[in-house]
Amino acid sequence: MKHKNKKIIIALSIVVLLIIFFSIYLSSLNFEVLNPKGIIALQERNLIYLALGLSLFVVIPVYTLLILFAYKYRASNKESDYKPNWDKNAVLETIWWVIPSVLIAVLGYFTWTSSHALDPFKKLSPQSSKNLRIEVVALDWRWLFIYPDQKIATMNYFKMPVNTNVTFYITSSAPMNSFWIPQLAGQIYAMPGMNTELNLSSYQTGIYRGLSANLSGIGFSNMTFNDDVVSTSDFLNWVNNVKASNNALSYQKFLELSKPKVDSSIINFSNVDTSIYVKLINSYMNPVEKYKTNQNLNNPMAM
Amino acid sequence: MIYFASFLIGKLNRNAIPSDLMTLGAAVSIVAGLIFGALIITYLHKWKYLWKEWFTSVDHKKIGIMYIIVSVLMLIRGGVDALMLRGQQATSVGIHHGYLSSYTFAQVFSAHGTIMIFFAAMGMMFGIINLVLPLQIGSRDVAFPFMNLTSFWLFFAGMILVNVSLGIGDFSAAGWLAYPPLSELQYSPTVGVDYWIWSLEIAGIGSLLSGVNFFTTILKTRAPGMTLTKMPMFAWSVLCTTSLIIFAFPILTVTLTLLYLDRTMGMHFFTAGAGGNMMMYVNLIWAWGHPEVYILILPAFGIFSEVVATFSHKRLFGYRTMVGALVSITVLSFTVWLHHFFTMGAGADVNGFFGIMTMVIAIPTGVKIFNWLFTMYKGRIKFSQSMLWFFGFVGLFTVGGVAGVILAVPPADFQLHNSLFLVAHFHTMIVGGVLFGYFAGLSYWFPKIFGYKLNEKLGRLTFYLWFIGFLLAFVPLYILGLLGATRRIDHYSASLGWQPLFIIAGVGVLVIASGVFVMILQHVVSFLNRDSLKDKTGDPWNGKTLEWSIPSPAPFYNFATTPIVHSHDFYWDVKNIIKHEPKEINDILMPKNDSNAPIIGITSVFFGFAMVWHIWWLALVSLFVIVAILLKRFNDENPNYLLSADKIVELEENYLIFRQS
Numbered sequence: 001m002k003h004k005n006k007k008i009i010i011a012l013s014i015v016v017l018l019i020i021f022f023s024i025y026l027s028s029l030n031f032e033v034l035n036p037k038g039i040i041a042l043q044e045r046n047l048i049y050l051a052l053g054l055s056l057f058v059v060i061p062v063y064t065l066l067i068l069f070a071y072k073y074r075a076s077n078k079e080s081d082y083k084p085n086w087d088k089n090a091v092l093e094t095i096w097w098v099i100p101s102v103l104i105a106v107l108g109y110f111t112w113t114s115s116h117a118l119d120p121f122k123k124l125s126p127q128s129s130k131n132l133r134i135e136v137v138a139l140d141w142r143w144l145f146i147y148p149d150q151k152i153a154t155m156n157y158f159k160m161p162v163n164t165n166v167t168f169y170i171t172s173s174a175p176m177n178s179f180w181i182p183q184l185a186g187q188i189y190a191m192p193g194m195n196t197e198l199n200l201s202s203y204q205t206g207i208y209r210g211l212s213a214n215l216s217g218i219g220f221s222n223m224t225f226n227d228d229v230v231s232t233s234d235f236l237n238w239v240n241n242v243k244a245s246n247n248a249l250s251y252q253k254f255l256e257l258s259k260p261k262v263d264s265s266i267i268n269f270s271n272v273d274t275s276i277y278v279k280l281i282n283s284y285m286n287p288v289e290k291y292k293t294n295q296n297l298n299n300p301m302a303m
Numbered sequence: 304m305i306y307f308a309s310f311l312i313g314k315l316n317r318n319a320i321p322s323d324l325m326t327l328g329a330a331v332s333i334v335a336g337l338i339f340g341a342l343i344i345t346y347l348h349k350w351k352y353l354w355k356e357w358f359t360s361v362d363h364k365k366i367g368i369m370y371i372i373v374s375v376l377m378l379i380r381g382g383v384d385a386l387m388l389r390g391q392q393a394t395s396v397g398i399h400h401g402y403l404s405s406y407t408f409a410q411v412f413s414a415h416g417t418i419m420i421f422f423a424a425m426g427m428m429f430g431i432i433n434l435v436l437p438l439q440i441g442s443r444d445v446a447f448p449f450m451n452l453t454s455f456w457l458f459f460a461g462m463i464l465v466n467v468s469l470g471i472g473d474f475s476a477a478g479w480l481a482y483p484p485l486s487e488l489q490y491s492p493t494v495g496v497d498y499w500i501w502s503l504e505i506a507g508i509g510s511l512l513s514g515v516n517f518f519t520t521i522l523k524t525r526a527p528g529m530t531l532t533k534m535p536m537f538a539w540s541v542l543c544t545t546s547l548i549i550f551a552f553p554i555l556t557v558t559l560t561l562l563y564l565d566r567t568m569g570m571h572f573f574t575a576g577a578g579g580n581m582m583m584y585v586n587l588i589w590a591w592g593h594p595e596v597y598i599l600i601l602p603a604f605g606i607f608s609e610v611v612a613t614f615s616h617k618r619l620f621g622y623r624t625m626v627g628a629l630v631s632i633t634v635l636s637f638t639v640w641l642h643h644f645f646t647m648g649a650g651a652d653v654n655g656f657f658g659i660m661t662m663v664i665a666i667p668t669g670v671k672i673f674n675w676l677f678t679m680y681k682g683r684i685k686f687s688q689s690m691l692w693f694f695g696f697v698g699l700f701t702v703g704g705v706a707g708v709i710l711a712v713p714p715a716d717f718q719l720h721n722s723l724f725l726v727a728h729f730h731t732m733i734v735g736g737v738l739f740g741y742f743a744g745l746s747y748w749f750p751k752i753f754g755y756k757l758n759e760k761l762g763r764l765t766f767y768l769w770f771i772g773f774l775l776a777f778v779p780l781y782i783l784g785l786l787g788a789t790r791r792i793d794h795y796s797a798s799l800g801w802q803p804l805f806i807i808a809g810v811g812v813l814v815i816a817s818g819v820f821v822m823i824l825q826h827v828v829s830f831l832n833r834d835s836l837k838d839k840t841g842d843p844w845n846g847k848t849l850e851w852s853i854p855s856p857a858p859f860y861n862f863a864t865t866p867i868v869h870s871h872d873f874y875w876d877v878k879n880i881i882k883h884e885p886k887e888i889n890d891i892l893m894p895k896n897d898s899n900a901p902i903i904g905i906t907s908v909f910f911g912f913a914m915v916w917h918i919w920w921l922a923l924v925s926l927f928v929i930v931a932i933l934l935k936r937f938n939d940e941n942p943n944y945l946l947s948a949d950k951i952v953e954l955e956e957n958y959l960i961f962r963q964s
Contacts, residue, residue: 029800032787033718047715055705058669062676062701069679070694073615074686083681087618096673097624100666108659111712115655118714120648175485176581178646178721182787186717189647191582192484192575196648213721213789215478216485218405221792284576 032209037229038184038202040118047114054107058100120188120198124165132160135277136170138177138190138212140260141219146272152242153249153269155257159228161235162205168198171281173258178214181227187213193284202229219262242268251276313918314494319472323407330470359896361448362859364752366455367433371745373462374426377418380466382816384415389776389809396805397797408793409476410495414465416479417499421506422462424599424733427741429458429513432541432602435748436517438850438857439535441526441866446519448894449936454513456904461506464911468498472915475499478791480588481562483573483581488566494915496566500559501911507555514548517541526849528868532626535848535871536619539626540605543633544598550637551594558587567917582647589640597636599733601629603740604671607693610743611675613844614690615682618872621674628667628674635664645713646720654713661711665704672697687844688762692743695770699735703728706781724784727777734773742769750838754856758832761825768818776811779804847875854955860891860946863955888955891946899936903929 036042073080116122123131135146145158160166170179172190180187185200190212202208212223230238249257249269254276321327344350357365391408395401403411437445445451468474475495477486486496521542525534534542561572562584571579612619619625641649641657675697684690706728710716719725742765750756783804788795795801829836842851849866850857852874864887870876906925913921936942 025800025803026782029786031785033722033724033785041718044714044718047712048709048718051709051712051715052705055708059701059705062672062697065673065676066694066697069676070684070686073679073682073684075616075683081681082616082683084617086681087620087622087678089621089677092677093621093624093670093674096670097666100669104659104662104666107662107708107712111658111662112655115658115713116651118717119651119654120717121650175490175575176482180789182718186714187646187720188717189644191647194582194648209787211787211789215409215482215791217490218409218476221405221794224796 032182036183037204037206037208038200039124040185040200041183043114043118044186047110047118050110051107054103057103118186120185120196122199123167124199124201126165130164132164132166134158134160134166134168136168136179136190137258137277137280138170138172138174138179138216138223139258140174140217141212141223141262142264143179143210143212143223143225144254144257146274146277147239148272148274148277150239150243151270151272151274152239153272154242155267155269156264157226157228157266159230159235159238160202161232162202162229164232165199165201168200169277170196170198171277173280174260175216176214177212177216177220177223179210180213181208181210183208184227189214193281195281205229205231217260219260222262222264224264243270245270249273249276251279254280310920311918313913313916315471315916315918319494321470321473323404325403325407326469326473333466333469354898355896358901359452359898361444361452361894361897361900363433363437363445363448363451364857364859366451367430367435368752369455370426370430370433370458373459374423374430377422377426377462379819381415381419381423382812382819384411384418385812386809386816387411388415389805389812391793392795393802393805393809395794396802400794403793405793406476409478409791410474412791413475413478413481413495413499414468417475417503418465419733420479420595420599421503422458422465424737424741425506425510426458426462427738427745428544428599428602429454429510431606431741431744431748432513432517432544434752435744435850436538436541437520437524438751438853438861439848440521440524440529440538441849441862441868442520442524443861443865443891444894445516446524447516449897449900449942450512450516452897452900453903454509454516456900457509457512457907458506460904460907460911461502461504461509463908464498464502464505464915467908467912468495468502472498480592482588483562483565483579483584484575486562486566487574489574497563497915500563500566501914504556504559504563505907505911507552507559510548511552511556514545514552518545518549521545526862526866526868529873532623533868533871533873536608536622536625536629537602537605537848539629540601540608543629544601547594547598547601547633547636551591551598554587554591555595558584558591563914585644585647586640589643590637593640593643594636596729596732597632599737600740601632603696603737603744604629606740606744606747607675607696609846609848610689610693610747611678613747613846614685614687614693615679616685616845617678617682618847618875619674620678620680621670622871624670625674628670631667632664635660635667639664642711642713642716645716651713658711658713658716662708665708665711668704672701687746688757688759688766689743689747691763691766692739692746695766696735696739696743699731699739699770699773703731703735706731719784721789722784723780723788723790726790727780727784730777730780734777739769742766747844748850750843750855751841751850751857752855753833754838755829755833755836756838756843758825758829758836761821761828765818765822765825768814768821772811772814772816772818774811775814776808779808779811842874842878845878847872849874852877858954860893860951863888863951888948888951890948891951892943893946895942895944897936897942899932903932906932 034045036045133148135148137144142156144153144155146153170188170190171194172192177190178187179190179198184202185198188196188198206229208227208229210225210227212220245268247269248271250273321330344353357369388411391401391403472494475481475498477491477496481496481499484490521538564570565572565574571577573579573581573584575581608619608625639657639661641653642661645654710719710725710728746757746762783801786801788801838855841854852866853862906928910922910925913925
């Protein structure tokens, strides 16, 4: 008996140790979805907690009843009641139609209001001329960021000022991608010939990881970028530096650039043709030429 | 000369043989395995037996067994894919790039999803429905036995096509639902997507025919007296599932056809430009895809309803609310498809509506769980292997349901969509819900089909391995999703610190693999001990439904006399209240074996292959052959034979003598 206890204690302590190690390991990680640095991501995280919390009102009774009934009415327990033909009870059945319905009604209310409040197309208030506009183009397999008001562009990274409302206009010159910066806001698809929008604002400077969340071909895993949130003055300095660089981006050059390539290098552009974004979207209205140019370029097993 | 060659073999050329060793090795080992199997069959002189007793048999029980054998093989194939994915993600970090190229990796995850849903889960579902449904409603066979066999062979043909892609050409690298424009010719110029299209087209038509068949079977061939509200719960779940199949699968067929027209004829349904609209495809594929997951889960709900009631030795609690919940899930499942793409930029009204509808489905599902729990209340619960799968199911499905409710809130979904959190969610539902349900059903009905029970000890070990393996494999994925890890990545930066979680998940898949191994061992051990595990009564679990009133294994004619049903849980009442009265045995009209169906199936493989490689003459010829066979079969005026009453009496008496001994 003593021997058995010893074994149990050893086993338990191993489990406890493993849990401790695992917790230490987990605490070293950045839970980006649960660790927001922008007002949109913050509200989205709170919604996750709300839905989780409301669900517990059903989960806890289910687990409790499951364990309780399984234990109490086990076949070997001859003491317990046995009512083989007890098969309906209007009160009980009403209870578990009504209570989940009420919970869902509450959550449904928040779903409806939050869908509107956190609609990615909705501009953040207050509106002001200081708001920043960035056009995002998903390429095969890189990200291009165009600042139409500053006439600059960047590849595979971008900077934005802290505490400023930013509107992203998002499209793709590649298959469908999804534009996602977990710590600032949830994702939205980037689609060829389409314009989607995302509004967000960050309340803390720092470098945040961004990525494509939708499969777009062989270079998809490589489609990550950094969002560098800096102070307003740093941002203005940086814009001026980029403007001073001698690397213009015309539509023709953009078409060269958009050929499939797995490449995570960082490039700055000045003197950017601000009509690139609209031209690109419109090109899908009459795309036969484009359709031919891209063919077979990204095919590793071309036959 | 070149024109002639391209007429003869379409796009086929020697580049179609895979160049990387991994794929080539897999293809070679599968072909070697097939040849080895064929040699053994030849050596044992079993070809004739297989053809006469199995391949051409229209007996729904044999068709069910064939479905299950194929689906278990595909479960193993998909499982190997899963191991490869886990191996890549556990090792491809930082400066290391794993052992698979991005392109191979993409093919593997596309194949994993396709095979698991269409050929493992769907196959096992049709297998169980075939085995059980006619017995449960007191029917002699399905409504259309020839069509049933044809469905199986079409399913088989689709399965063959998926696996042919390993050795000739390649498979789709566009994910299991092949979103355009990635799946369009522009971005996927190889035949991979065409293989995907045609294996699903052919298997999908088989599924549709099965749906029609079982729907009709339930509505038209129930035993006298069995009104819809006296039908067992599993039969109800099949009625709901088949009605979903009938409405959903035509959408799949049309969508795939349109994609094929885009790829082959230069049309522009879903292309990025020229008036094509990829968002239309995403809507259409999920208008089929969401009902599809309910198609898979509803029969599992039906199975649990039987298992819980039987092993609690009680009636099912709340029959009417259970039916109500099933029907509401069926209807609602067509109103939620948009929740698969809240992130596509639909307005807040649309997202809000579909979010709320998605949550509403959680209500009837929750009702079912409470009803099962209260079926256990004041029962005498036996912790059999089937019951353990139920406990595992409630534990996991509840967690998966919570994840589902979170994902149903559109702004929360923006943060979780396409992440590993989502992957963990739907695996919880499909493994913890669908697969656990089917496993419960297989161990529950096994004695009815084979005449002996499965070894309990190994069955429980199987469950524990699956359950622990599942937690190890998928809890890390929930965590990874919250860390911001997306699905389908073949490489990630070392500084993120994700590698240990991917390694744990890989270990989990290995534990599940050992569960599969023990499951196979269980069948071997049970077969060797079949004498001591023999089910002599035909009713080993004290069941409630009609299938337990006949001998085990069920005779090929099912019921010697057609039962007349007076109440729901009829057999339970018969045993406990009403005395069983012997009835007069009459001749039975039985369907003959049919060699047309397997020929249609094999011809469909050629048809699909020809469509994939643009070998138009072969496509036309095989289509012509199929139509000709069908015309011949439809004009067969004598597809049935008469089984004489004397013969039945003789067979039944053997059983009665056996039962009394």
